[in-house]
Amino acid sequence: MNTERIGIIGGTGWLGAALARALLDSGFVEADRLRLSNRSGSHPLAETGAHLLADNQALVNASDVVILSVRPEQFKALNVDASGKRVISLMAGVTSQTIREATGAETVVRAMANAAVEIRQSFTPWHCAQLLSDVDADFIQRLLECVGTASRVPTEEGIDYLSALSGTGPAFPALVMTALTRQAVIAGIPEDVARQAAHGVVVSASQLLVNHDPQAMIDSLVAYKGVTAAALQSLIDEGFEDQIGRAVEAGANVARKGM
Numbered sequence: 001m002n003t004e005r006i007g008i009i010g011g012t013g014w015l016g017a018a019l020a021r022a023l024l025d026s027g028f029v030e031a032d033r034l035r036l037s038n039r040s041g042s043h044p045l046a047e048t049g050a051h052l053l054a055d056n057q058a059l060v061n062a063s064d065v066v067i068l069s070v071r072p073e074q075f076k077a078l079n080v081d082a083s084g085k086r087v088i089s090l091m092a093g094v095t096s097q098t099i100r101e102a103t104g105a106e107t108v109v110r111a112m113a114n115a116a117v118e119i120r121q122s123f124t125p126w127h128c129a130q131l132l133s134d135v136d137a138d139f140i141q142r143l144l145e146c147v148g149t150a151s152r153v154p155t156e157e158g159i160d161y162l163s164a165l166s167g168t169g170p171a172f173p174a175l176v177m178t179a180l181t182r183q184a185v186i187a188g189i190p191e192d193v194a195r196q197a198a199h200g201v202v203v204s205a206s207q208l209l210v211n212h213d214p215q216a217m218i219d220s221l222v223a224y225k226g227v228t229a230a231a232l233q234s235l236i237d238e239g240f241e242d243q244i245g246r247a248v249e250a251g252a253n254v255a256r257k258g259m
């Protein structure tokens, strides 16, 4: 159990609430040291024993670590002085410099979670431009690990890029799943079977990747020269990897421009 007091501005929203519950369930912070704010100051999360506030400055004053979990377009309205505090922003497309200028905080961490926080399976990259002590870096890493895995990245540009990669959570697999389903239906497979087949591939069979190297798996399937090899080779020949690269760049450009 940590002794730091944690405040989450926007702590009752989709992401903030999932993080708050994970911090409490994992024992990372005790309820009395956790403050959550929204514009009404009320939410069922109050039942956990965490403090609910409508006053963001009061939350900042009573916290050692302030987490920003409002939507990017709601950030300007916050108007808080967080000088002397460590700030962790979960917002996409709002730069550390903007956050430093708006809040007065010297230490600003940007972290990019994804929708899998809901099942505590998010990969959450984070970046901090300031020098962090080992203790502070470890604290941030462990805090983010309450909703999955996490890794510090060396540049803020990396966060913008990863916003369009890991930040997209289940989006790419969902697109693959719907494409596989639709194409199977077009090929004459009954829709319920097509759905089961696509689910079996994207959700079930992909579990093998938990402890198999993906490149080794592709190499051995291609070497087998069977049905799977022909399908994979077609994707490779049609520039699948370049297309993935362009898709992630398109998303990253939005994160770089800011929201």
Ligand SMILES: NC(=O)c1ccc[n+]([C@@H]2O[C@H](COP(=O)([O-])OP(=O)(O)OC[C@H]3O[C@@H](n4cnc5c(N)ncnc54)[C@H](OP(=O)(O)O)[C@@H]3O)[C@@H](O)[C@H]2O)c1
Pocket (backbone or CB within 6 Å): 009, 010, 011, 012, 013, 014, 015, 016, 037, 038, 039, 040, 056, 069, 070, 071, 072, 074, 077, 078, 090, 091, 092, 112, 113, 114, 115, 167
């Ligand atoms: N959703 C995702 O998959 C995802 C993935 C990665 C990153 N993110 C980032 O996570 C952040 C939050 O997204 P979300 O999906 O959790 O949004 P959300 O559900 O709309 O949550 C926003 C929260 O902010 C509160 N809020 C708004 N204005 C406020 C103010 N002036 N003072 C205090 N609280 C205020 C809202 O509560 P009231 O309306 O009750 O005031 C709500 O609790 C975003 O910046 C987004 O970029 C989201």
